[in-house]
Amino acid sequence: MKFRMFYLIGLFFLVQIQVQGQDKVHLTIYNNNLALVNETRDVKIVAGESIMEFPDVASHIIPASVLINVKNSPSSLQIIEQNYEYDLVDGNKIFDKYLDKEIFLQTEHSGEVTGTLLNRTHNDLVLQMPDGELLVMAMKEILSTRFSKLPEGLRTRPTLLWKINNSGTASRVLDVSYLTNNISWQAEYVGELNENDDKISLAGWVSIDNRSGKTYKNAKLKLIAGDINQKKYLRKEARMVETLMSADQPAFEEKSFFEYHLYSLKRPALVKDRQQKQIMFIEPTTAKVLKEYVYNGSIDARAVAVQIKFRNSEEDGLGMPLPAGVTRIYKADDDGSKIFLGEDNIKHTPKDEDIRLKIGNAFDIIGERKELYNNKLSKRSNERAFEISLRNHKKQAIEVRVIERFHGDWRITESSLPVKEKTADKAEWLVKVPANKESKLTFVIRSQW
Template identity: 30%
Template sequence: MKKITMLSVLIPLAACAFAGPQVTIYNDGFATVKEERTLTLQSLPSEVRITDMSRQLEPDSVMLRELAAEPFGVKILEQSFINDPLTEGLLLYQLEGKEVRFEEKRKDGTIKEHVGKVIRSGYVPGGGSEQPIIEEEGAVRFSLPGQPVFEGIDPNAFLKPSLVWQLASQRGGECPVEISYVTADLSWEATYNLVAPAEGSDAFDVSGWISLNNQTGKDFQDAEVKLIAGDVQKVQAYNVRRAGGRRVMYAMAPDEEAMPEERAFDEFHLYTLPRPVRLRNNELKQVEFLRAAGVKGVRYYVYNPLIGFRYYGGRNEDPDYGLTDSKKVGVRIEISNSDTNGLGVPLPKGRMRLYRTDVDGRREFTGESQIDHLPKNELLKLDMGSAFDLVGERKRTDFSVDSTAKRITESFEIKLRNRKETPVEIRVVEPLYRGAKWRIPVSSMEFTQVDAQTIEFRAPVPPDGETVLTYTVHYRW
């Protein structure tokens, strides 16, 4: 339909005298919204329009709950979600087949008036466009002759996304209700900053921020905001129209006495912001939720050149499998998320940035890592990139397959170089990928078995020196 025909009984939604909406945001990009409104009802079935809804509202999630002490017996007989507010293109579309006045602004500043019949507006409902067709004085042109000028707007035009209900009630009057729904494009994520002092210590000052991102096409004024941390199962919707626009950065000032409150909720964790906030459309708002000082971490180095190589079952006799020239030595940091270490709180998934304080007192960015949801009393493991002054080299020195003895023999030499002025320990991770049954008959260094197909060496490397590690593995079948 090009134009919605309004029924003879149209009851506008009265202004709401309640507090702001309640918004619960999930870190998977959606939210539930609960708004209190007042409906002016009649005893006869009537049509009610609820304006200023989210553009990304899921219509089949809408629920209506009466708040009056004496129930009105309200029932929704029919619901429509109008997500195509009035625009110049839509108004031209509604006027197809009629004459419209256009104003052409010329280069000399004068304006020439055109009156043409709109054969095709160029507007496509639901998004998109096509070439317009205008007939003027018997001639047809495939463009607009100027800026369209309209004589007025239908008072029943939809200026914002709206719900239109056909309601039945047992009696008339002012009925307070709560409208709840699910909307996409309202999300939150956690970001963390770890600040370490000058070289020689890995005791961190930790701060955590909640970033709220509203792309729903709607402002939420004085909203009571809750945040759900966890992996909530939700069927993904398709073909959802996304709101565009530039995001505005805004950070709430930290307040020592008003940090978000955290508590367990079902199988998740829930954070409640301490004060109502205004969530503007196309805005990224940040709220501090975590602050801790003197959190101890352990820094270590890992040489794992065979990431992506593993045992896939059966027997692997490919002589080229497992050869690599990777020399990068990774930097890892482990932090105990415990009360005794100054933390002991659930950490929602997000990005964690590391800063090191320079000798001049300025903080310099040294890396970042993405973390998953981490319960309290678990170990936080951060991958912080590669060490500049550490180098590893892995070379295979022997490979043979003895089908009679049912044995594969493989030997390696691993060189670890340290160009720092201090000694380091490098953990060397070696996957055993050729068979399920293996044995290490010869090794220049002790190792530990990490799992059924992985071993790890911990090699000390002196300052500006080199350590050479060798081992042989036998596979049998």
């Protein structure tokens, strides 16, 4: 079937034809406060030029992103102009539109008063009475106001208007797509460590936050995980949201799409405006984990971080692309009650990659970092020596991963322990610390720039 596509940027006119209903809705949501709305609607269009109304679009639509496919006889329908009407009804706007027009007031002491509105402030308004006299009335005395009709230009819903020219059939099928801001999604994970801290039960939820100004009914929901390139648009102020937790079972299909990952909900979804909605997409899955103690004295001279590390592989219980999101970790106490241990963010993680989550800082392990000397060798080089002390106040021996980061061209000339891992800007050691003991690491680094 041949389609004609129109990319529209425009401003214009009034309404003669209104597109009725939503036959089909696809909603594709991105991580960065953006969604693509795709609606298919059946319409009746008169012959010749007319103005067609496409109501109930998202109030945070990006008007220049509108794309129209005319699915039947596209060559006989011409889109001439477009206008996005978003001047919505409220009391202040109605008063503004009724300047120099007749209004009807119900007052506390004078009953009904009729006159021409000349001015209005927060405190009072000025009416010209039928006999020509002026009446200044305090706003607090007004119980209600009646207006003869809705002023021209105000709308109850955000609406697209098109000036069109139809030289063909009246019955048309329009496929309309546009981008909107103020709707986003993220993954949120919940993990529970076992008694020995070597396994985790991990579940994943999709959290959708819709503040786009539109409710999407029976929508085919798709989620894109990945970092798309997007020009920054001005955002309107966010509104308060109400929260809904869905008890649905996992129902997403995942696949690679372009350079991203696409998650499609198998059933139609209701995504209400001003709502947060959670849908499970990973059932509780047990994976192997390794608890690590990590010391980076250049960032925090005393704290030793507690991390858990696991591999996103089928062998270790996972093996699926994991979109970025917050991971919250719990553990059961002896009486079965759950204790919250901490939370951290994970990045978009393909399968067969490692994930490290910082849970917090160890209470019973203290680090100390000292610079023993700093000798200048030349104008562009120096030599420094460091001592790392790790004190373990726990009842069992531990192993601490010590991380040091360096800049420029550098090499370690001396070290009391072998370097475990080295990259262009980082060196790592594994330091064993007996129970209730202290261990030290010393090293010398020579740098030039």
